[in-house]
C-alpha cells in the first residue's frame with residue numbers, strides 16, 4: 446500500500462491511524478469485504494493469507510478479518526495463517542473458511558457437509574449483543590460452503606445456528622476472536638452491514654474517521670512535497686479515473702501539471718470537447734490536445750481483425766503520447782489512474798496477495814519507455830471511492846458517473862474495418878442510446894450502455910422505398926466487477942424509443958437489435 450509513493454514499503458499511517466486487514470484465502474469476496482469496511486469510514490487493506498505476525502504488527506491494525514476461500518482446511522497444502530495472530534490481542538473475525546481455520550487452530554473439528562450449501566438461510570441468534578448487537582433473533586444470511594464447523598473447542602461458545610448448520614457463528618470465551626459461516630459482506634445478507642459495523646466499530650473500537658476529504662488533502666500535500674518544482678504529465682482519456690488524477694494534481698501543483706489528451710477520433714460524441722472545456726475552464730490546466738484522428742484512421746485502414754485493431758491503436762497511442770510528452774520540457778513524473786483492484790490483481794501490493802485474476806487492459810509499456818517516475822494517487826482506492834473523490838474535488842456529476850469506456854474507444858464497437866463515416870453513424874446512434882437511458886433515469890442503475898455498429902446491412906422499407914442499410918446493436922449491461930455481467934432488463938418503452946430515434950435520426954441505419962447475451966460467454970464489448 447502506499448500511493449502515491451512507489452518507494453514506501455512499510456504499513457502506512459498516511460491513510461489513517463485506524464486500519465483493518467483482510468487476509469485473503471482466495472475468496473471471490475475479499476475486495477467486497479474491504480469495501481464494506483471502508484463504508485464504515487475505516488481504512489482497510491487486503492493482504493496475503495500467510496503474512497507473518499511481525500508484518501501484521503507493522504500495519505498496526507485495529508482488527509483482522511480472515512476471508513473465505515475455496516479450499517478445505519483439513520486438506521494437505523490448504524492455505525494457513527500465522528497462528529500467532531490469534532494471540533496478538535487484536536480482534537479477529539473469521540468468515541467461512543476463516544471460521545473453519547480459527548476453529549481448527551484451537552482444536553475444534555471441521556467436516557464436509559456432503560451437500561454444498563449455497564444460497565439463502567435463516568440464522569437463529571442466541572444473544573443479540575456484541576457481534577450481533579441490534580439484530581433480531583432470526584435473520585436471513587447468505588451461505589456458500591461445503592465444509593462446516595462440527596465441534597468447537599471448550600474455549601469457544603456457539604453464537605448462532607441454521608437448520609443445517611448447528612454452529613453458524615462462534616466466539617472465543619476470553620479472546621476477541623469471532624467467526625461466522627455465512628457471508629456478511631454480500632447484499633444477500635441484509636443485516637451483514639450491521640454485523641460488520643459491530644465488529645469494526647464496537648469490537649475493534651474504530652471511530653470511523655477515514656474520510657475521502659482527508660485522504661484528498663493528505664494526498665495533495667504529499668504530491669506537493671514529492672514533486673517539488675518539477676513538472677508532472679497526466680494523460681487524460683475522458684474517463685473518471687484520469688480526470689480525478691488530473692484534478693488532484695491540479696490542486697496540488699497547479700501550473701506544474703501538463704495534461705495530454707490524445708484525440709484519436711474514436712471518442713464518443715462531444716467527449717473531447719467536454720474534457721477540454723472541463724480542464725481548461727474549470728481547472729485551468731496546461732492541456733495539450735493531440736489531434737490524432739488521421740493517424741489512427743490510417744493505422745486502421747483495411748484492418749478487420751479485432752486484436753490487430755487493438756494492437757495498432759495501442760501502438761499509435763504510444764507514438765502520439767511520446768511525441769507530445771517530449772515537447773514538454775522539464776517533465777519528471779507521469780501520473781496514472783491505477784486503482785486498488787488493479788494493484789491487488791496484478792500482485793503489486795506490498796503484503797498483498799499474489800497475482801491471480803487478470804492483467805488490466807491498459808497495462809502497457811508507456812511509462813517505462815518514457816523514463817518518467819510514476820505517480821499513482823488512486824492506488825489505494827476502489828472505483829466507487831474514486832467517484833466520491835471526484836465529486837469532492839469539484840468534478841461535475843456527469844463526468845464522475847460516466848460509464849467506463851474502453852481505451853480503443855469506438856473502434857471495438859465499429860465491427861470490421863473502421864472508417865470515418867462509420868464512426869459518425871456509430872457516434873450518433875451511441876449518443877441516442879445514452880441520452881434515452883439518462884432520460885429514463887436508468888444511467889446510474891446500469892453499468893454500461895452503448896451502441897455497436899454491425900458489419901451487416903439488411904433490407905427495410907421507408908416511405909415507399911426499399912432500403913438496404915446498416916444494423917445497430919444496443920448493448921446495456923449490469924455488473925459489479927465487469928468480469929461477469931447480465932444484460933439490463935430495460936423497459937420496453939425505453940427500448941422502443943431508442944429504436945425509433947436511431948432509425949429516424951441516424952442516416953444509414955434501418956434496423957436496431959438489443960443484445961441479450963450475458964458475460965460469460967459473451968464479452969461486454971463486441972470486439
Ligand code: XMP
Pocket residue numbers: 806807849850851852853893927928964967968969970971
Ligand atoms: P469485456 O469486453 O472484456 O470488457 O467484457 C470488460 C470491461 O472492460 C472494458 N474494456 C476495456 N477497457 N481498455 C480499457 O480501458 C480496453 O482495451 C478495454 N476493453 C474492454 C469494457 O468496456 C468493459 O467495461
